[in-house]
Amino acid sequence: MDKMLTNTPVKPSPFDNFFKSAFTVDNIIFGFDEADLKVLLIKRGEVPFENQWALPGNFVYQDENLDAAAERVLAELTGVKDVHLEQVRTFGRVGRHPFGRVITVAYYSLIKISDYNIDVSSIAQEADWHSIDDVKGLPFDHDEIFKACFNRLKLNVKRQPVGFELLPPKFTLTELQHLYEAILEEKLDKRNFRKKILSMDFLIDLNELQAGVAHRPAKLYKFDPERYRRLYEEEGFHFDVSPSKQKKK
């Protein structure tokens, strides 16, 4: 099954007609900066849609796996490397790309803004974080892709403790709560949130306090991935921090 790694397929000619398409990857990188949820966009330096803000995406090489292409394209366009990208869905409407038939595989990730330096390539003119509320009017079908990925993020965040790596190594429970509120776009109850998070037992109380804040200093915690892994494997538990249903009448 891995015989054909080159560009010289030995296919019967009736199939030639099909080998005229291209595919791209598009990355939806959500970033958190200790307050807001943002998305990484580039100002395109190439046709089509040159000079417009768009999702960082580009063509996949013939001999390149999709996941690898997503990483490469992201790094080339924005300088962001070593992120875990998850495939969301493929968008392939005829006519979505002005150069011909191009389908695009969408990937998303969620990272901590301060951990990464944006480093613009020659292909992109600019790359920068944009507030999620401002993401509209993107070229191609990028608005639709963005929406689909945001929904996926919301789903994932309820099923697993996504997001701890977005906070400083030592964080307060309120910071964690704000992160969840930013992603889920809803307010959470402070006491219930704390009860739930602490009962999950993968946060370690560092017995340290915040310093220099103009209010009562908060305790600092860290995430223990090892304990989390054990819990997850033992029980396949699920993680839901927001109320699952509205109050009736």
Place this chain on the structure above:
Amino acid sequence: MDKMLTNTPVKPSPFDNFFKSAFTVDNIIFGFDEADLKVLLIKRGEVPFENQWALPGNFVYQDENLDAAAERVLAELTGVKDVHLEQVRTFGRVGRHPFGRVITVAYYSLIKISDYNIDVSSIAQEADWHSIDDVKGLPFDHDEIFKACFNRLKLNVKRQPVGFELLPPKFTLTELQHLYEAILEEKLDKRNFRKKILSMDFLIDLNELQAGVAHRPAKLYKFDPERYRRLYEEEGFHFDVSPSKQKKK
């Protein structure tokens, strides 16, 4: 955005290199026959892997949307029409197709076997239902695709009342339970299952009984999609028929 619906792209030549790929759709059609869960496979009538059993899939035309291609391919290969296909994921490993770079978008559906006639085209030599336990050793990366889609089915079935259309219009609660057990591959508690399903309030008791069975006849029910829709819209409820966690120690 919908300007380019033809095959004559006006693209700058540096991009030509990318337009040498193809894509296919592969369909994973789960079927239920009042007892077992099966998958629809075809015996391929074309290279590559001629004469082998495989998922019904084929190339997407240049001017065809992905969803439409999935429907067309399924109908052409198996005669199965008018099913609701859901996109699952795209598989694009280099070398997964011997003719060149071909990525495939996987779709799945779940249908009632007796509602559809299998009607084999010239492209496929045969098409038939196979027990899900026998699905292995498929060509390409079809084993992997099958697994991914089966997992998606299990997830979906816990989140929404998928599957009522797989039963006769009038069905018994035991039939419904067997369906869930087949999909989830686990036994469910009869009383708890009934309690849960009935409390959801979208089954209508028809006040009719089975006839001709050599045991106490069961009550017949029908699914009320209208009531289901209202519930879903009001509460965004979720539907989980199997225990969500194991008994501890």
Place this chain on the structure above:
DNA sequence: TCAAAAGTGTTCTTATTACACCCATGG
């Protein structure tokens, strides 16, 4: 002393789980 965010428990309600026996029918 004030503003600002931290921290903390209880009660009510609902959902989940485990579990065993009698019933109606056809053969």
Place this chain on the structure above:
DNA sequence: CCATGGGTGTAATAAGAACACTTTTGA
């Protein structure tokens, strides 16, 4: 009359939701 699957209830436990006041700090 027996084999087969249909049908039923309860109790114990766990999880979810709603809700308000005191504490600590820096300015």
